[in-house]
Amino acid sequence: MDALLMLLIGVVTALVLFTVLATAAFFLLGSGLPPVSKGVVAFFHPFADGGGGGERVLWCAVKAVQDAAPKAQVAIYAREGLTSEALLRDAEARFNVRIERPVQIVPLRRTHLVLPERYPRLTLVRQALGSVGLGLEGLRQLVPEVYIDTTGWAFPYPWAARAGARVVAYVHYPTISSDMIHRVWSGTATYNNDSDIAESPVKTSLKLLYYRAMALWYGLAGTACSAVMANSSWTRDHIRNLWSWGKPPALVYPPCDTTELQRLPLDRKLKQLYLVSVAQFRPEKNHLLQLQALAAAKRAAGPTLQGQAVRDAKLVFGQAVRDAKLVFVGGCRGEDDRRRLEALQAAAEELGVAGSVEWVVNAPFSDLRSLLGGAVGGLHSMTDEHFGISVVEYMAAGVVPIAHNSAGPKQDIVQPLPLEGGGEQPTGFLATSVEEYAEAITRVLTMDQRERLRIAAAAQQQAGRFSTERFLADFTALVGPLLPK
Structure with missing residues (x-):
């Protein structure tokens, strides 16, 4: 059994233990985060300047919140160096979405923690742990009354909920899905299942164990939500299956101009x-x-x-x-x-x-x-x-x-x-x-x-x-x- 297999076994075991122990300690000992800032609605979107469909959802959601709650202060957890003025100009120029009132930027210095290229092996679990670290970096600066995630990083949700925020998830793409598990099971080589694993029954079995452990952790994180939205029928069906213990997802199609x-x-x-x-x-x-x-x-x-x-x-x-x-x-x-x-x-x-x-x-x-x-x-x-x-x-x-x-x-x-x-x-x-x-x-x-x-x-x-x-x-x-x- 080569080093990769040993590493996989160790990580899967550590993941299960981490999930159980961290969750227990979290609820028993408290979050250790600052008090809730009343009247604040914060969006978790580290790469708010990305320019893709997810960013269009972000800015339309910001507009919806400002229209529905005019007195609320909107904040965005975004990478360090971004300014409110530049982001709002970009939202109008790139997406034709005009935001009438300024937003607060909560700077995140460690956005590299969620970049997939940082983790050539065991990408899912390492990104998930990185997202917890990044989420906690933001929450240590600001705990909002409502925490809205528009990126799909579910793993910080329990921390936000335990700190007193109401958590809302808009899910573009499930972090782990039955389709991904099926492709590993069937031995299909894709960008997230290389041929070295696809051609080895032993490595395939271990990766299936790894994926199922991730799915369990993902499902537990989803139970922290007060409201869940999915952007398509495909995503809704997967989230309904994966987050079966939590709120049922509503289908809310993304905004297209x-x-x-x-x-x-x-x-x-x-x-x-x-x-x-x-x-x-x-x-x-x-x-x-x-x-x-x-x-x-x-x-x-x-x-x-x-x-x-x-x-x-x-x-x-x-x-x-x-x-x-x-x-x-x-x-x-x-x-x-x-x-x-x-x-x-x-x-x-x-x-x-x-x-x-x-x-x-x-x-x-x-x-x-x-x-x-x-x-x-x-x-x-x-x-x-x-x-x-x-x-x-x-x-x-x-x-x-x-x-x-x-x-x-x-x-x-x-x-x-x-x-x-x-x-x-x-x-x-x-x-x-x-x-x-x-x-x-x-x-x-x-x-x-x-x-x-x-x-x-x-x-x-x-x-x-x-x-x-x-x-x-x-x-x-x-x-x-x-x-x-």
Whole structure:
């Protein structure tokens, strides 16, 4: 038995002991934290400047709290160096969300404790312990009357609750899920289950034990909540199972700026056919799959047209695919994201599609709106994406989505609309493999304009279910009774 196996056994044993002993000591001895600051609502969101869908949820939730409780002081536990003024400007520029009153920033110096790249092995348990340390760093400075987590780090919840705060969780993605456990059980190699473990029955058994211990700890942490929200049917089902002892989760779809994007015309002038891909440059977003699919679609498209006399329809369609571009629009949170971006740019060169790819980094909302206004299709390739705000943004803008056939996009978003008299109108395409993505890319780039308009109109109608207005109403209905009076 090698050192890794011994380490796994030791960590699993230590985790179980830590959970039992720490919980017992916690409730018997007290929290040792300062008294509750009445009238304060604090959001735990260490990387509030991240620029992703989670940050849009944060700022819309802040707006909902300020509207529902005008006299409450809103605070955000965020990484050291961020200022309220800069964050509020960024919220308006990037997400079109205007926050009327200033917020207090509770600075966190040890945000590195929750970064996955810090822990190449046993990432889950070490990040979980890091989140407890980071949560306690914030709570030692301020214990609010209401503690709202919008990041998914559940492990500090019991400490906040024991200190006297009412805890609210908005869960984007379960830290551990039955899908993750199933992939380990089935021996599937993925970004969170490398082939060395997937191919070893002994290591697989130990990792299953590790995951189940984590699920137990996660479930115990969830019982500290006074209210729980999940952002999709997929997430709600997992949280309902994992947090079965606590409050049942309510389904509150995340806020998407569908109102602004729905003003974009469906029948647009297409000077240059292009696809967009909107996602932060993180490994789970699987941008490489999109590059591989684009390359496959272009290889299958046939030769470039020569002259004006060619009338073969396949060649005409092929030329549309060969001329099309893919525009990546994403945020870089730090040096690791920038290195991933550089690796993707190198991969585009190797695949022979660098000349057909553009990169737009940390774009403001106005630039995103302009790009969506001219795109014909939008790519999304994350497996088990909890929801998929970018997919909704595509649909609201009249961009035909090509999304991964799992979780949020599959269960909630890319759903066909029933037609009068029977039948269904597709609102986009779902894919899993490189070949399926390449086929969908070709279909979107070469489809008849009338067919594209029918799909785009149905997609836009479907996107209306996920508006900012609906989020504000649903969030306020659940959280409003818990806010300071």
